[in-house]
Amino acid sequence: MQIKRMNRWINILLVLLFVFAASTVSAQAKNVVLLIGDGLGYTQFWAAQLYSKHILGRDLRMIEVMKAGNTAYIVNDTADSFVTESAAAAGQIATGERMFARALSMKEDGKTPVPTILELAKAQKNLACGLVTTSGITDATPAAFATHVSHRSNEEEVATQLLKSNVEILMGGRKQFFLPESVSGGRRKDGRNLIEEAQKLGYSVVGTAAELKGVTGSKVLGLFNMANMNYEIDRKATKEPSLAEMTEVTLRILSRNPNGFFAMIEGGRIDHASHRNDAAATIHDVIAFDEAVGVAIDFAKTHPGTLVILTADHDTGGMAIIGHSKTSKEYVGIDLKQIKNQNISFELLIKEWGKNPTPALIKESVKKATGIELTDEEAQFVAADTIKKADPYNYSYDYLHSLAFVLRPYYRVGFASQTHTASPLYACGIGPGSEKIQGLLHNTELFTIMKAALQLK
Numbered sequence: 001m002q003i004k005r006m007n008r009w010i011n012i013l014l015v016l017l018f019v020f021a022a023s024t025v026s027a028q029a030k031n032v033v034l035l036i037g038d039g040l041g042y043t044q045f046w047a048a049q050l051y052s053k054h055i056l057g058r059d060l061r062m063i064e065v066m067k068a069g070n071t072a073y074i075v076n077d078t079a080d081s082f083v084t085e086s087a088a089a090a091g092q093i094a095t096g097e098r099m100f101a102r103a104l105s106m107k108e109d110g111k112t113p114v115p116t117i118l119e120l121a122k123a124q125k126n127l128a129c130g131l132v133t134t135s136g137i138t139d140a141t142p143a144a145f146a147t148h149v150s151h152r153s154n155e156e157e158v159a160t161q162l163l164k165s166n167v168e169i170l171m172g173g174r175k176q177f178f179l180p181e182s183v184s185g186g187r188r189k190d191g192r193n194l195i196e197e198a199q200k201l202g203y204s205v206v207g208t209a210a211e212l213k214g215v216t217g218s219k220v221l222g223l224f225n226m227a228n229m230n231y232e233i234d235r236k237a238t239k240e241p242s243l244a245e246m247t248e249v250t251l252r253i254l255s256r257n258p259n260g261f262f263a264m265i266e267g268g269r270i271d272h273a274s275h276r277n278d279a280a281a282t283i284h285d286v287i288a289f290d291e292a293v294g295v296a297i298d299f300a301k302t303h304p305g306t307l308v309i310l311t312a313d314h315d316t317g318g319m320a321i322i323g324h325s326k327t328s329k330e331y332v333g334i335d336l337k338q339i340k341n342q343n344i345s346f347e348l349l350i351k352e353w354g355k356n357p358t359p360a361l362i363k364e365s366v367k368k369a370t371g372i373e374l375t376d377e378e379a380q381f382v383a384a385d386t387i388k389k390a391d392p393y394n395y396s397y398d399y400l401h402s403l404a405f406v407l408r409p410y411y412r413v414g415f416a417s418q419t420h421t422a423s424p425l426y427a428c429g430i431g432p433g434s435e436k437i438q439g440l441l442h443n444t445e446l447f448t449i450m451k452a453a454l455q456l457k
């Protein structure tokens, strides 16, 4: 009897020890795919999901990751502000340390580099690495993972450091920072041609979707636009690859490395569309980002050691789905069919306006771009740029915020600002290590989760 009881206690003790060990040793990942929607706040996500479900007839792929159960609230305050920008946000995810605004993975002194998850993965495990965006490859989010620059605006220096970093896959826009001023469109003052230098370093350099499709090498520099890549809504006539296509090629090439890989994939222009308070352009760019998320999910299903993390760096614009049309007595919410009718981005639309657009020109061009017939009063409200005049710090773009404001009762989508907000975000994941994405996390903790999953020191 005594021995039986002792055995039972020993068994209970062993079970407890096992549970304790399992909770302290994290699952090991061979690959990490980190997907960042720049400016992808909760409303950007939900507006795109409503559009996808009711107009396109399918749920966003992000929903699959969220429903897997490893989802957390994310907050993103920085070393010097409650409202972050992309350099500090990406730097915090990349390094695990609180950052100062506009510095790329640097300590407070602006001179001391803080090692990033990508650099640790490369140095300690010889992982292959990739950085992909629809914004510029020299823009803050990709830059924070592989460069150390005291101010994000020094994109010439970012391009130089990106090549030096030996990141195998680099794709996005802003080719201008790789070319000397002597070449048409080039912005480099030091006269260097980084594209020729990249070729000497073994990179296949590609500039179109067709070229990307045919790429065979293990190092790729894809520069698809002199400036940012186009908004999804403006892509009809471009030769640019989609973010999903870039992601597919990236994962295919990086997964040839037997040690594994780290890839950061950014939907970079969601942010730009929301800065301009352009709900339709925002939704289309979220859906393009979501298709890249789908590529990562499908990859993870056939490559079980892959940790996929989906998150945002910050909300942009304080987007909100609002209740009423001009005449509704009951809540009606977002008008998805009306949003579907918009055929170009606000940014392109406004280019036709010049410096002092007349109400007649505004009415005509808005009708052509959206099908909406503004009233004379609404057109006058935009021509007078009423919103910018009322709050020029929070609404700094000419005419765009006044346009978005008069379109509010038509679209039933509003924006609190032209810039970022401190709205909490979310992160979710699948694969080894994702079980730690729970509760309320600071974005620096995403670094810790990736580092543990890859078993880096």
Ligand SMILES: [Zn+2]
Pocket: 039, 086, 271, 272, 275, 316, 420
């Ligand atoms: Zn931004």
